Structure formats: C-alpha cells, structure tokens
Amino acid sequence: MKTLFSGINSIFRFYYDGFRTMPPWGRKMWLIILVKLFIMFAVLKLLFFPDYLGSRFKTDEEKSNHVLEQITTKPDIND
C-alpha cells in the first residue's frame, strides 16, 4: 500500500513539477487548448450540436423507426 501511495505521489510530483516549470510557450499552448475545449464543448456542442435523434426520440426503438422511415422512402430532391 505504501509503495502504491509512493508511486502515485511520484506521478503527481512529475506532472506538478512539469507544469510548474513549463516554459512560456508551453503555458500559451495550454491556454489555447483550454480555450479551444471550452469553445468546443461549452459553446458549440451545447448550443449548436444537439444529438438529433437523442433530442427527438426517447428510446432506441423510436430512433430505429424514424431511421427506417427515412431509408425506406424515396427522397424527392429539390434542386
């Protein structure tokens, strides 16, 4: 158990020291990553990319029926 905690502590120290001594360009990169992830998941995913089937149908059976309906009917394509 002691070895396990010691191992976890070593890993934690490794990451902690790595982030603490990161050069300025590395910090800038992390800032970009975090801003990007925020825009992707908190803005784009939530506001613009709902799960089309998940938001309209509750069960897999309903989703299946919807898609079956879509793929068994010939499209009437408007140019």
Next chain:
Amino acid sequence: MIENIDLNLVDWSRAQFALTAIYHWLFVPLTLGLSFIIAMMETIYVRTGNEEWKSITKFWMKLFGINFAIGVSTGIILEFEFGTNWSNYSWFVGDIFGAPLAIEGIFAFFLESTFIAVMFFGWNKVSKKFHLVSTWLVAFGASLSALWILVANSWMENPVGMVFNPDTARNEMRSFWEVLFNPVAVDKFLHTITSGFVLASIFVIGISSWYLLKKRDLEFARKSVVVAAVFGILSSLFLVYTGDTSARTIAKVQPVKFAAFEALYEGTGNAGLVAAGVLKKSGESIGDLDVREFAVRIEIPGLLSVMTDGDRDSYVPGIKDYINGNAEMGILPAAEKIERGKLARDVLFEYKAAKEAGNTETAASLRARFDEADFQENYFRYFGYAFLNAPEDIVPNVPIAFYSFHIMVILGFFFIALCVLALYFVINGRLERQRWFLRIALWSIPLPYIASELGWVVAEMGRQPWIIQDLMPVSVAVSHISAGSVQVTFWLFATLFTALLIAEVSIMVRQIKNK
C-alpha cells in the same frame, strides 16, 4: 419521411464536414511524421551522447508540441457533426464505428496523458532510455490512433464484416477482424501515415533551409536535413508503393472512382496511364452528365492495364461500362442495380409495415429474406441505388477527381526529387551554397499539405454519390435540420479554425526565429 430534401442542406452539410476535415488534417500529418523524426534524432543523441543532437531533438519537439496542442481535439467536431447533421448515417453505421472510435479514444487518452508528458516533462527526470522509449511510443501511438479512424473511414469505402439488422436499421459488426483488415483500410492506413512522414520531412527540410539561407545555426540545420531527407526518401518511395496498392484496391472495390480519377470514360484493353492532362467538355452527354475528353495529355501506353491487372492487354472498364453495363466483363448496368436496390428497399418497407400491422407471418417471411445469401449478395448490396434518380448519378465529379489525383501524384514525385537533392547536397557539403535549392525547399513547405488534402479530396469526392459505398447516398444520410443553422456553424468553424491556424503559424514562426 425523406420528402423535399433540400440539396442546399446536403451541400452545406457536406461543405461543413469538408471544412472541418480539411482543417483537422492540416494538423494531423505533421504530428504523425514529426514524431518519428524526433524519435530518430533522439535515438542518435542517446547512442552518441552528443548534446547537440539533444538540442536538435528539443527544438523539433517544441514545434511538434505547438502543432499537437493546436490540432488536438479538432477532430472531435467531426463527431459532433455526425450526431447532428448526419443522424441517419450515424444510426445506420453506429455499431461499426463504435469499436474503432472507442479504441482510438483510449489510445489518444493514454498517449496524450502519459507518453507526451514524459517527452516534454521527463528530460533529466527519467533515464535517457526511458525517455527515448516514450518518444518512440508517442510516434507509434499517434499512428495507431490514426489507424482506428482510418479503419472506420475505410468501412465507408468498402463496407465489410457486418450484417444489416432490419429491426433496428443498423449495421452490426459480424467480424471485427474483417473490418480491421479490410483491404481498403490496410492500404489507406499505410498510404496516409506515410504521406504524413513525407510532409514532416519536407517541413523539416524547408525550415532548416531557412536557417541556411539566413546563415545561422548551420550545423543544426545540416544535421536536421540529413535525418529528414533520409526519412523523406524512404517514406516517399514507400508512399509510391502504397499509392499503387491503394489504386489497385480502389479499382476493385470502387471502380467508378478509379475510372473517374483516370477520366476513363470508354473501357479499353491496353489502357494507357495518363501522367498529366487537361480535360474539356466533349459535347457528348449521358443524361445530365457532361462527358469530358482530353484537350491534351501525356500518356504511357498500356501502363494502366498493367497496373490494374498485371497484363498489358487487360481490359480496364470505363465510366460508361459502369453506367450502361458490360456483360462480357460481368458488370451490371446501373439501371439494373437501381431496380435491385428498389426491390431491397421495398422488402424492408413491407417488413416494417407488416410488423406494425401485427401481421407476424408476413413479417417473418420478409425477415427471413435478410438472412438469405442471394438477397444479401444480389439485392441488399445495392440498397443505396434505390435512392438514385438516374444511372449516371453513380459518377462523381470527374474533373475534380482527375485533377486532385494527378496533382497529388505529381507532387509526390517532386518530393522524392527534393529529398534526394537535399541529401546529395548535404552529404557533399554544398547545401548552403545552393541558395536556389534552399529557396525551393523553403517555399515547398505548403506543397505536401496541398498534396495530402488533395488525397482526401480524391477519396471523399471520388466516392460520391455515396457516403457508404453502394448502401447509402449522401442525400439520405443528412438530418432534417435547417440549412441556415448549418451555414451558421460553417462560418463559426471557419472562424475558429482560421484563428487556430493563424495562432499555430505565428507561434511557430516566432519559435523558429527566436531559436
């Protein structure tokens, strides 16, 4: 019901997916290739103990880190789009994509959180050998991560290893190994990762050339060129080989795409390989399809027949063979495939209706048809054709396929010449005096990006009208959302990705100048 599908919606959805994929692919190939170049440089450092190699490794690792950080998770947006814009498609393929994408997620997670951390944080904290192993694992991990995405993509080109479940409207995986070792997947994986290797080699040679032009960091630049040129030559030769095997596979599983990127309308024996050419409208049309002909071309007689079948006299079918059929070659007319597709769709429709009406006997007999080999092999395999309006709808945009393919191939041979010349000049100690060559090398940095993107244009636009070859056309795959909302997100992505690209280039340029 799919009524009144607005092509505007289909086009915007396609444009949005293309935009996202193109931007995503600006970051990925450099990660794939530069990781191996860094691993080679670090190997030299560990073997020689020469601190200069450590400094070289750390510099390229910094550029790798910038590219990785900017590019990481840009591919997730593609998955957002699957769920929102392409819901019919996502449901239809769900089970097949689930396994490869889950494996990719796990790989990416472990790769990013573990070995990249060791690469950047581990200098002087872990042993040299452990650090080196981590760097190699990042390189192999990045390629393996790409493997699973490419396996999923290849299934769309050549759907294998699955069975369609008419109760759920989903394809279910029958054999993971068949999906993994899909011939398209094997070729595509090897061809794609080696294109990344070549791109990174040209990138390193180009940036090193800038230092040589500026007459600074000369030893660093020369050493970098040696590693990149050797890696670039080996990779680009392998790229030619994998390109050849890919084309052979495409000729078998996506023959219309193959005929389109060769602009081969009339099938022929002793078919020539067009090395370069310019297309023009011939004045002939098949339905709405304008037939093209060559205004000018450079052709190697018989080579296309040799490349596709190993025999100069082999008949290579053309686009017209696939539209009109060719009984001698065993090619069904597209009109016949449309009829078979409609029959398969009608069976599915009647099965659904019988189930809903509680007519269990009829439902059972219709359900049994999906288990019949004859129905699967001769009817359901053409399911997507039921949605086509005319036989010529099976033909993709020939000029786009032709030019994309040929520019990619010509650039591929240019990269071999560039790497060979770079190695020749650096070995002979004349590299920094060849200022014309250094300028060409510097300005060639965008070219492998163009070639790589064109490869995707050939693959994806050459596959039209299919999103899943023969099973589902793109027009059926889209969700019924407003074209306006897709346009809004298109421009949002264009802004976001352009900002990321500007950030990457400007941060990289600053790091290169301030070395």
